[in-house]
Amino acid sequence: ILNVEQSPQSLHVQEGDSTNFTCSFPSSNFYALHWYRWETAKSPEALFVMTLNGDEKKKGRISATLNTKEGYSYLYIKGSQPEDSATYLCASERGSNYKLTFGKGTLLTVNP
Amino acid sequence: GAVVSQHPSWVICKSGTSVKIECRSLDFQATTMFWYRQFPKQSLMLMATSNEGSKATYEQGVEKDKFLINHASLTLSTLTVTSAHPEDSSFYICSANVGPGEQYFGPGTRLTVT
Numbered sequence: 345i346l347n348v349e350q351s352p353q354s355l356h357v358q359e360g361d362s363t364n365f366t367c368s369f370p371s372s373n374f375y376a377l378h379w380y381r382w383e384t385a386k387s388p389e390a391l392f393v394m395t396l397n398g399d400e401k402k403k404g405r406i407s408a409t410l411n412t413k414e415g416y417s418y419l420y421i422k423g424s425q426p427e428d429s430a431t432y433l434c435a436s437e438r439g440s441n442y443k444l445t446f447g448k449g450t451l452l453t454v455n456p
Numbered sequence: 457g458a459v460v461s462q463h464p465s466w467v468i469c470k471s472g473t474s475v476k477i478e479c480r481s482l483d484f485q486a487t488t489m490f491w492y493r494q495f496p497k498q499s500l501m502l503m504a505t506s507n508e509g510s511k512a513t514y515e516q517g518v519e520k521d522k523f524l525i526n527h528a529s530l531t532l533s534t535l536t537v538t539s540a541h542p543e544d545s546s547f548y549i550c551s552a553n554v555g556p557g558e559q560y561f562g563p564g565t566r567l568t569v570t
Binding site: 385444 | 460465488498500556557558561562564
């Protein structure tokens with residue numbers, strides 16, 4: 345694949361549920377995979393930058409895994425809270441030129 | 457953390473006029489800034505790379521004469537949409553590159569051309 349694809353486009357979960365979403369990206373010329381959290385009217389906030397195949401990163405209740413050979417990354421949220429409601433973006437960086445190719449994002453809504 | 461501001465946050469202009477959007481890094485210097493735009497239900501698309509003290513480089517399909525980029529200092533890049541038309545209505549967002557894997561985004565500017 346040449347584009348960055350994210351699924352699902354949106355999902356609604358209940359407070360306390362755990363959830364995960366997927367990012368698929370071109371595996372050729374891979375340099376890094378970025379995850380951002382974007383709340384309405386705010387700046388996208390960097391969550392993770394991942395570079396190594398098999399890498400797993402964690403920040404509080406959020407974690408991410410990376411498979412560069414097959415070109416996918418998963419983002420997991422454990423025990424979702426209403427404040428986790430946001431759009432989660434992934435972006436592929438191919439070659440070390442800092443240019444990012446974004447997916448369309450996954451809109452997460454956590455219902456209290 | 458690194459903060460990037462954009463001004464204005466939204467703007468409405470008439471067809472044929474020009475609009476300038478500012479992107480500032482508030483507490484750090486950035487030799488490289490990026491400009492993206494996002495159409496409804498689409499992904500953020502890179503428009504151009506703005507380098508301090510040199511000409512911007514534009515992505516394929518982006519008109520450099522229409523989208524003028526100036527990066528006159530290490531904390532400010534501007535994007536001017538010249539002779540704006542309704543099809544230029546979009547969400548424009550900038551980012552500042554600090555180093556490998558470190559790119560900080562502004563909150564974006566919503567442009568509506570009537």
